Amino acid sequence: MTEALQELHRAAGKLSFRKVSALIRSRNDQLSDASHETVRSAVNGIRVPRWETVHDVVVVLAGLCSPPRDEESETARFLPLWRAIGEGESGALKSFQELVNGGWGGEDGKWTPELVLGALLNPFNAIEIHPSLAVPHEPLVSEDDWVRIMVKQMEEQGAEHTLRILLHMLKGDYVGAEEGAPYGYSNLDREAMEAYAAFQYGCQEIIRRLGREPNLLAESIHAMRADETMDRDDRAAMLENESDPSLMREVMIVTPDTWDEVSEEGHHMVFGYLIKQISPVGPLGLPDDERFHIIWRISEPPAT
DSSP states (O other), rough: OOOHHHHHHTTOOOOOHHHHHHHHHHHHSSSSOHHHHHHHHHHHSSSSSOOHHHHHHHHHHHHHHOOOOHHHHHHHHHHHHHHHHHHHHHHSHHHSSHHHOOOEEEOOOOOOOHHHHHHHGGGTTTTTGGGGGGGGOOSSHHHHHHHHHHHHHHHHHOOHHHHHHHHHHHTTTTTTTTTTOGGGGTTTTTHHHHHHHHHHHHHHHHHHHHHHHHHHHHHHHHHHHHTSSSSSSHHHHHHHHHHHHHHHHHHHHOTTTTTGGGGGGHHHHHHHHHHEEEEEEEEESSOHHHHHEEESSSSOOOOO
């Protein structure tokens, strides 16, 4: 911290300690009334200053640098240096809330202590997390409650025992795994999850084909209307949607580039026009192209 203070003092033109003290006292937002001797002791590392003193010295000197340095960035840089004096290396690390507010750092391409810690603590870098644990789901407990549970478990069973169980579960051996229920959620609406995943995959494939086959939508609409096996209720719903002129306008000009601008209703209409049926044929965890089978209204031409 002393080296950083001396660098900042030098960058600000090595103002006299009396001048720095006077500038501190002239501000309305100062945290201290640091005398010139207090400033001298802090900059020269004679004794450990209070944070209020470091804060005020940094704020004043940052504004006098050429070009001026951002006061908030400089105080944020000095706080972990000051904490490390009393807490050791752990004091230099950001707290959890500081991580939430300011991120991991490293925007300049350099590794920060927080980036190193984050890489080491991330289970992804130690194991292959089971794909069934990554599906959308409604949490059973809040994050705060989960942390409290983990802390209690560590207190009663030990940190090593708890962390090994956590890694074991992330690898796929968890309550409900045999039923394919992520994290033991036996009450999940599996059919709704399958339908959502199938719709997302179908939309992805539609975008791909629209980019390659400009006449696909018109040909599919013609094929749908000629399809005598189409469910009566599905046909009635489609005809009702077609009575909405604004909805039809966005549907008829849809392209891969405009897909994200189309409403959800429009996506469902295009889906119904192009896809006759989509169904899962493989278990959860397989790639989507192996997990789902699509029956198109217009067969896809062979790849050239």
